[in-house]
Amino acid sequence: MNKLYALGLVAGMLGTPALAQNKIDFKEFTLDNGLHVIMHQDNSTPIVVTSVLYHVGSKNENPERTGFAHFFEHLMFEGSENIDRGQYMNIIQGRGGTLNAYTSNDITYYYELLPSNELELALYMESERMLHSKVDQTGVETQREVVKEERRQRYENQPYGTILPETLVRAYSVHPYQWAPIGSMDHLNAATIEEFQQFYKDFYVPNNATLTIAGDIDYAETEALVKKYFTEIPEGTKAIFRPDVVEPKKTSETRDVIYDNIQIPAVIQAYNLPPRNHPDSYALTMLSTYLTGGNSSLMTKELVDKQQKALVVAAIPLELEDGGIFIMYGITNMGVEPKDLESEIDRLIKQVQDQGISDDEFAKLKNQMENSIVSSNSTMAGIAENLAEAKVIYGDTNYINQIMDKFSQVTKADIQRVAKEYLDLNGRVVLYYLPKSAQPTTE
């Protein structure tokens, strides 16, 4: 509290004394097989979230077999030695629950949200997935088709849907972040069943997983149930493959045009970021909020409201373990040339780099961050995910309680500094998304 107070003095924001985060209590332990377990008790609603974070994402893939991590997320719902094909979802839903999963460049995350009297079921289901999931030809064939449909819906048929893959492939030259989690259909088609089985053996092991249980639980009972179902799962026999390549700093701009099924052109810029746990990440998040967070933010007010050059502008730091990208996109208003919008975006970036931000703007930014951090732990599902990420990405589960503190250490000067250091026009990627009809062809 003292440190925050001193910071408040410096920043000239005494009017709004900083507020400590609501503390999230938890207990944790590690089984002999390496499975790390985090528990958070909150008995206010009789529900429980059970999640498993596998520390494997698209960056752990063989460059000739991209899309494996995401494909496994699908395959892992096919069933196990004791769960019939296609029954995984039915069982959870039939007990009043809901479930889902996602895959990023860094992790694969599964969760079930159930009435609290179904905790044992959830642990059983997740332990089946970790112990002996069904990785067979039929499952692979079925999920190939589903993934094809997903690709069609989310990338090919979705306006601007290919922004992420098209940006990543240009933002990275050596790091496996150059491909998106959806990967390549050709790679998946070419893979043999043995390769799929090997991927399961390599990465779906307890020593590469974090189990989180949050909600209406009893700590002792939960620990006992976890041991009952997870102790027998054998530890992996090999070291987990993690890429250790460092993406070299780019010195020249990469610029391209993508023709897509869209009506309105868009401008995309991407700047490489430091690793996710780098101290500058906090200032970069604040910078993105300064640029496009809220109706009064610099770019929204200037480009959407005043000049009406853009329908929308957004700056999003896509934070990744080994260093992600700061993506900025603007969708042009009718009759505005992408070039015109881009030069205005660049002008505003330069303004921040040259002049920094005012005391008032910095105070506003602090308040916006405080509100969003307070709200980030408002659901059991959100708390479970934040706990797991704190442990896996930041190496300390208690990081969940230190986020406000980290942001409090950012100074006004830091915002200007990171804008200069990371929003480097020379190493960036710029893409114009244009309607297919604008593609040079006959009329």
Next chain:
Amino acid sequence: MKKLAISFVLTLLVTVGLMAQVDRSKLPASGPAPEIKIGEAETFTLDNGLKVFVVKNTKLPRVSFTLVLERDPILEGDKAGMTGFVGEMMMGGTKNRSKDQLDLEVDFIGGSLSASSTSVYASSLKKHQDKILELMADVLYNPVFPQEELDKLKKQSLTALAQSKDDPNAISSRLSSTVLFGKDHPYGEIESEATINNITVDDVKKYYSTYFKPNIAYLAIVGDMDKAEAEKVVKEYFGSWTRGEVPKFTYPVPQRASKRAVALVDRSSSVQSVINLTQPVQMKIGDPDYISSRLLNQILGGGSSSRLFMNLREDKGYTYGAYSSIGADKLIATISADASVRTEVTDSAVYEFIHEIENLVENGVTEEELAKAKAELSGSFGRSLEQPSTVAQFALNIDRYNLPKDYYETYLQKLNALTVEDINATAKRLIEPDKFIITTVGNGDEIKEKLAQFGEVTLYDNMGQPAKELVADADMTAEKVLEAYLTAIGGEEKVKAIKTAKISMDANVMGTPLNIAFSYDPQNGRYGQKLSVGGNVMQKTTLADGKAAVSAQGQQMDLTGEQLEAVMLNSYLFPEAIYQEKGYTLTFDGLKDVEGTPAYKVIISAPSGAKLINYYAQESGLKIKYENPASGDTFYSDYQAKDGVLLPMAWTIKSPAIPVPLEAKVTTLELNVPITDEDIK
């Protein structure tokens, strides 16, 4: 203490169990069902009639204020769309703050503030509550409704409307509302360019001063605030709000169709059909059939293991998803079942929908299905209680729908007491399988005849209005159409006397001027087309020396084969006069509706496959539309005589690439002037 003892015993058991190996062949049984406690909502009413609900939840240091107006639906008539503007107009600035100031002050405390025609919502951290309440009250009492804000909103609205005319899902939902409810019902009227343009600032002001009254309002306060504090702040910020008489409206109850029928919108570019089987239903929260209708819908099509999904997606593979819904609304709701399916299986999919609905009503549901649906709905009810706003919503519903005080406390009991017989009776009471309207948006040529087996097929346009069905005279031919066209514009002789032409057109796209220039010199095989913005050529097409090229955004592409041939076809100002000598073939494709004008469709094709698709008005003979699947459609109007030949002075270009139609006016038109290389290059 007791809990501790239990878990100790359990730990012991588990240790024993481990030694004996876990039995993984059976699913673990459910534990004893937890008690579902619904938090308490406290309530009070101000003298001005404002009803307040307070749901205290101190988990997080934040608080939200939701103000809701309870009024009858309004028929907006020739100003349809007006209520959609009210909220943003209120946020457009107040007597005390410009829009910029308002935006800044909301962001400064990291809060949020928004409004609609029937609500105002504000939230912030606890410590900023006075500020957010001050801003909320300012928006509620002092909006100034700036004209420029309305102009901006209208522009956005017109853009969205233009986009929606080509969006199959938007067309489908518009069609469903117009065929079910009709334009004289608030749920059946639709926004058009005309109704949006009719809206004035005064309309918005009048609405605001009529309906924003405390005596029809609820205020829900959720978060870090107790009743005592709520009473204090509500009195401070909302106590001086004055009552007013608010008009009430009643509407005739929409009736179901007398028999099953098909409403079709022909969207020729569709590769999928958007199908919706729908009928109105009188259903609202608290209705005796309400809870059983939730279960009924869950079994039919509420989720990804329901009957429709299992049949149409998992078994047949017709679609990515098929679902149903049974709405609930004070005035009138709908029962719907819908999916987007591949064009080829449109009729098969409709057949399966009808089969599933008939089967459900005739043969009912099974015990197993009911048990699963109960688990799914109980689970989602339990999960919804994690959000404290759910409790406020329940309290509000109890008041709005006159429900018993314990309606939600006993909701799960009521749900679990329902039997297969109850659900089957509800199905028979609510659903009439032979009285559905089957709305379909898809490729009419492919699906229209196949849909006739399900009922009479009526064609509608993309705004949900009945489309004209046109039949050409049996002896009409393409040759006759082209001959009539040449006669109408001045006769073949005069047309052939025109050797070259230069046309320059201006258009304006939201403030940006645009120029399109054409140069025709067909005898020398030359043609040029340029699109410029501010004097800079953005895109051009050229033809000279038997070569054609297109360039845009600094890239150039040479054209060959069919593409080259297509440019050649376009290089004639009057392709109708030369098709014979060039060896082009003609195809007659009937009488079509072109924006309300009956017109003959004629296709002129080159041997390579390149073609021109043109429409000639039945009555005047003039060419009124040029259709190009790649670049969009051009509509010609305002024909004027130049050198004895009628030429269109207004071109309207509609393309998927531009959200609003481009209106281009001819500024200069020169005939038989020399065409220089500069014109072409």
